[in-house]
Amino acid sequence: MSQSTPTVRNPDLRSPRFMSRRGWWLVVLNLLIPGSAQVLAGNRRLGRFGLATTILFWMLVAVGIVLALAARGVLLAIVTFTPALVALAALAVFYVVLWVVLTLDTLRLVRFVRLAPRARGVVAGIGVLSLVVSLAGGGFVVANSIAAIGLLGIFAPGASEPPIDGRYNILLLGGDAGPDRLGLRPDSISVVSIEAATGAATIFGIPRNMEDVPFAADSPLWGPFPNGYDCGTECLVSYLYTYGEEHPDLYPDAAAENSRPGVEAMRDAAEGILGLEIPYYVLIDMQGFAQLIDALGGVEINVTERVPLGSNTFDDGSPADPIGYIEPGLQRMDGQNALWYARSRYGTTDYERMERQRQVQEAILRQMDPANVLLKFQGIAQAGSQVVSTDIPQSMLGYFVELAAKTKELPLTKIDFVPPLIEEEANPDFALIQATVDAALVPYTPSPSPSP
Numbered sequence: 001m002s003q004s005t006p007t008v009r010n011p012d013l014r015s016p017r018f019m020s021r022r023g024w025w026l027v028v029l030n031l032l033i034p035g036s037a038q039v040l041a042g043n044r045r046l047g048r049f050g051l052a053t054t055i056l057f058w059m060l061v062a063v064g065i066v067l068a069l070a071a072r073g074v075l076l077a078i079v080t081f082t083p084a085l086v087a088l089a090a091l092a093v094f095y096v097v098l099w100v101v102l103t104l105d106t107l108r109l110v111r112f113v114r115l116a117p118r119a120r121g122v123v124a125g126i127g128v129l130s131l132v133v134s135l136a137g138g139g140f141v142v143a144n145s146i147a148a149i150g151l152l153g154i155f156a157p158g159a160s161e162p163p164i165d166g167r168y169n170i171l172l173l174g175g176d177a178g179p180d181r182l183g184l185r186p187d188s189i190s191v192v193s194i195e196a197a198t199g200a201a202t203i204f205g206i207p208r209n210m211e212d213v214p215f216a217a218d219s220p221l222w223g224p225f226p227n228g229y230d231c232g233t234e235c236l237v238s239y240l241y242t243y244g245e246e247h248p249d250l251y252p253d254a255a256a257e258n259s260r261p262g263v264e265a266m267r268d269a270a271e272g273i274l275g276l277e278i279p280y281y282v283l284i285d286m287q288g289f290a291q292l293i294d295a296l297g298g299v300e301i302n303v304t305e306r307v308p309l310g311s312n313t314f315d316d317g318s319p320a321d322p323i324g325y326i327e328p329g330l331q332r333m334d335g336q337n338a339l340w341y342a343r344s345r346y347g348t349t350d351y352e353r354m355e356r357q358r359q360v361q362e363a364i365l366r367q368m369d370p371a372n373v374l375l376k377f378q379g380i381a382q383a384g385s386q387v388v389s390t391d392i393p394q395s396m397l398g399y400f401v402e403l404a405a406k407t408k409e410l411p412l413t414k415i416d417f418v419p420p421l422i423e424e425e426a427n428p429d430f431a432l433i434q435a436t437v438d439a440a441l442v443p444y445t446p447s448p449s450p451s452p
Helices: 016-032 036-041 044-070 072-079 082-110 117-152 237-246 261-274 286-296 335-343 350-367 370-375 377-387 394-408 430-440
Strands: 167-176 185-195 201-206 280-285 299-303 307-309 324-326 329-333 388-390 413-416
Touching (some): 016 036, 036 082, 044 072, 072 082, 072 394, 082 117, 167 261, 167 286, 185 237, 185 261, 185 350, 201 261, 237 261, 261 280, 286 335, 299 335, 324 335, 329 335
Antiparallel strands (some): 185 201, 280 388, 307 324
């Protein structure tokens, strides 16, 4: 009787050459198309289930690529929706477990003892590679999904809101709550106004030492300060954060709205100064700022002059010497050096500090390109969840991310209300400030292309 022709399912166990070639194909197919090895040589039911799951996985990847290219807003809405991230993490765990099961079953089907000795290492290596790819890929998806869920937790619940007069206005506070400070003090106060149609942005810088700030008649601060913030002596706008925290009864709904009484007091002050309605805020703890910069891999800043580091005096008021210097030139700074650069008070003015803080903010935005964020997402998400608080609704996050991408492509307008524009911090011309704001917030018009 003649011997039947060997097949992958019914191999010739006596031929090491055939078994080696068969084993090589099985592990490669398992690596590229999980489930196919079982369809060809093992449990067809398990194989078909593995193949169907693999095809579903490929379809999800294809849909993600199409959305990223043609409908990025839809993709962002999905990946900034917590239930979708939970489902993605669960699906990744399920597929990894299935792939591991399929890989181990494939190695069983290979029958190593029947392979040629020199083929055993190669076949085993490909099998191990399948395990590594499945565990690493699934672990990456799960870890980043969990990190994203944690990051989304800082955003407020609630529905999306339309722009106000075609713009989104956001209060940016840099909270300086270092170990040498009593409580948190907004050391950096800005309002960014973004045109919804184009992404064109204007940043207004408010000096922390500005005094006599006015309030709208419907502000809770109008009652104690109908003629502007007058606390007796040196009534700086930055002190209003502490005032709000000490009088939480003025803002009883702050916590329910993902805010704090101190933030609400600062928001009312910024609205009174600029004459704008500001629906959202973002508060960044400057002490945690360094962690975010380190997660990004550092920032590049063009230092125009030598910057001494430290404070002008010790706690007892005696003069202090600089503890170091940041030299002029293009410097790549880690988080700690960038924080020193932004905060240093030695031999400097608040206006110079405002400019340095703005440089650091812009450097961070430059580092926030999609590739960098994707590669370092876990660290960025962990840092972001620790240093940021905001009342921006989670439902608007995807939209704001897409709008920010447009903003990066356009020139950024920066207006700081400091000399020579505003000469006196103690008695600022608020009418001039609001007129300047109105003049700056005109619809963006692209510059005409030069004639050939």
